[in-house]
Amino acid sequence: AQTVTQSQPEMSVQEAETVTLSCTYDTSESDYYLFWYKQPPSRQMILVIRQEAYKQQNATENRFSVNFQKAAKSFSLKISDSQLGDAAMYFCAYRSALRANSKLTFGKGITLSVRP
Amino acid sequence: DVKVTQSSRYLVKRTGEKVFLECVQDMDHENMFWYRQDPGLGLRLIYFSYDVKMKEKGDIPEGYSVSREKKERFSLILESASTNQTSMYLCASSPLPVGGEYFGPGTRLTVT
Numbered sequence: 761a762q763t764v765t766q767s768q769p770e771m772s773v774q775e776a777e778t779v780t781l782s783c784t785y786d787t788s789e790s791d792y793y794l795f796w797y798k799q800p801p802s803r804q805m806i807l808v809i810r811q812e813a814y815k816q817q818n819a820t821e822n823r824f825s826v827n828f829q830k831a832a833k834s835f836s837l838k839i840s841d842s843q844l845g846d847a848a849m850y851f852c853a854y855r856s857a858l859r860a861n862s863k864l865t866f867g868k869g870i871t872l873s874v875r876p
Numbered sequence: 877d878v879k880v881t882q883s884s885r886y887l888v889k890r891t892g893e894k895v896f897l898e899c900v901q902d903m904d905h906e907n908m909f910w911y912r913q914d915p916g917l918g919l920r921l922i923y924f925s926y927d928v929k930m931k932e933k934g935d936i937p938e939g940y941s942v943s944r945e946k947k948e949r950f951s952l953i954l955e956s957a958s959t960n961q962t963s964m965y966l967c968a969s970s971p972l973p974v975g976g977e978y979f980g981p982g983t984r985l986t987v988t
Binding site for chain 2: 803804807866
């Protein structure tokens with residue numbers, strides 16, 4: 761079974777600075793997707809970024825980028841120029857690409873606070 | 877934009893009551909999911925459905941059932957609510973081929 765580990769429960773960053781959120785996963789599969797989701801306080805969870813395992817290039821979405829290290833099974837999220845609106849809980853998630861109806865496996869999440 | 881709606885944001889029920897949580901998506905997605913979210917445990921999958929009338933158990937199906945009579949609607953049923961089912965319930969949908977899920981706003985259920 762696949763597992764996703766987010767070992768840091770909380771992190772804090774100064775506004776305008778850069779922060780990196782860590783995630784590791786364990787799988788024996790070769791083809792899969794990795795995701796970062798953001799859940800602001802009392803608000804809906806949204807997809808931040810997605811990475812396909814067969815793509816070597818790291819995904820980027822505006823100020824959000826990932827560092828995908830397939831051999832190390834590591835998938836960290838970098839947030840550049842942090843803004844107050846980035847304060848949220850962030851979840852890392854894994855999905856197999858080998859089965860059409862595979863489910864997401866989530867990490868336990870990390871709470872990011874942004875200091876003004 | 878994809879929209880996933882849930883019937884209630886907050887719900888308070890008594891132990892032993894039958895509880896229905898409704899979820900509707902408007903993007904013709906094949907897959908629909910029910911999760912519960914608890915502090916320190918992250919999101920855990922209760923049930924999912926990849927087609928009308930089809931369902932599969934997730935990681936924690938005990939005490940729950942689901943119904944999917946129409947493609948856009950996925951219901952979670954607590955046959956006899958218990959206090960340990962007090963939680964945040966999140967519904968999600970996703971298209972095929974699978975990508976990321978689109979989540980609803982959540983229902984915070986309290987069972988007293």
